[in-house]
Amino acid sequence: MNCLWCDTTIIPEVSWKTIIRLSKPKHLCSSCAGQLTILKGKRCRKCSRLSDEDVCPDCKWWAYHTSQEDPLICNYAVFSYNDTMQEIVSRWKYRGDYCLGKAFQDDYRRAFEQKFSFLPKETVVVPIPLSDERMDERGFNQSRMLADFLPLKTAEILSRRHSEKQSKRTRRQRVSAANPFHMIENINNPVILADDIYTTGTTLRHAAAVLKKYGCPAVYALTLIRG
Ligand SMILES: [Zn+2]
Ligand SMILES: [Zn+2]
Numbered sequence: 001m002n003c004l005w006c007d008t009t010i011i012p013e014v015s016w017k018t019i020i021r022l023s024k025p026k027h028l029c030s031s032c033a034g035q036l037t038i039l040k041g042k043r044c045r046k047c048s049r050l051s052d053e054d055v056c057p058d059c060k061w062w063a064y065h066t067s068q069e070d071p072l073i074c075n076y077a078v079f080s081y082n083d084t085m086q087e088i089v090s091r092w093k094y095r096g097d098y099c100l101g102k103a104f105q106d107d108y109r110r111a112f113e114q115k116f117s118f119l120p121k122e123t124v125v126v127p128i129p130l131s132d133e134r135m136d137e138r139g140f141n142q143s144r145m146l147a148d149f150l151p152l153k154t155a156e157i158l159s160r161r162h163s164e165k166q167s168k169r170t171r172r173q174r175v176s177a178a179n180p181f182h183m184i185e186n187i188n189n190p191v192i193l194a195d196d197i198y199t200t201g202t203t204l205r206h207a208a209a210v211l212k213k214y215g216c217p218a219v220y221a222l223t224l225i226r227g
């Protein structure tokens with residue numbers, strides 16, 4: 001097995017676990033895996049930003065400026081954003097290297113098992129959709145891939161209108177932008193949204209607001225990265 005990022009051969013360490021096949025093959029070599037940073041330490045309970053406060057200034061800003069109930073109960077993120085992560089994500093998402101996403105499978109699933117074990121079995125995972133235009137450009141939806149790593153039913157019940165790139169807008173413009181999502185099918189189960197990155201939280205909150213409006217009782221999110 002070769003490292004999905006640098007292509008060097010991964011030499012499995014031999015232990016009783018590998019002999020009785022308890023440990024799974026790794027997708028990244030230890031050097032590449034070591035360049036990714038798993039988020040550790042005290043974090044905001046709403047958005048996973050590292051913070052000494054229970055709720056970080058970003059989330060307080062949100063509550064203050066929208067003056068409505070937050071449709072998203074919380075987002076849990078697995079990794080922080082750094083240069084290596086940015087390069088990997090860019091090759092995975094924008095240059096169509098679908099298989100590279102497997103590098104995240106174990107950590108994403110483990111975070112789900114550790115942080116969301118309280119969710120009832122009927123919870124469904126809803127990937128943040130791409131617009132048709134983006135889907136045509138990229139060929140696959142990275143959020144759908146993340147959703148499929150989780151041991152829950154995946155339901156693609158949201159669709160997304162095409163809009164200009166979020167990154168070209170200021171924060172205030174993002175927050176006040178029209179909601180690009182609409183429901184394809186209503187749902188009465190709790191939902192966990194799957195997405196690759198939480199930056200301002202606007203995308204996830206727009207998706208959560210639509211789900212709640214059409215009867216979804218509770219919306220959580222699990223993102224690979226906290227930007
Ligand atoms: Zn490597
Ligand atoms: Zn926060």
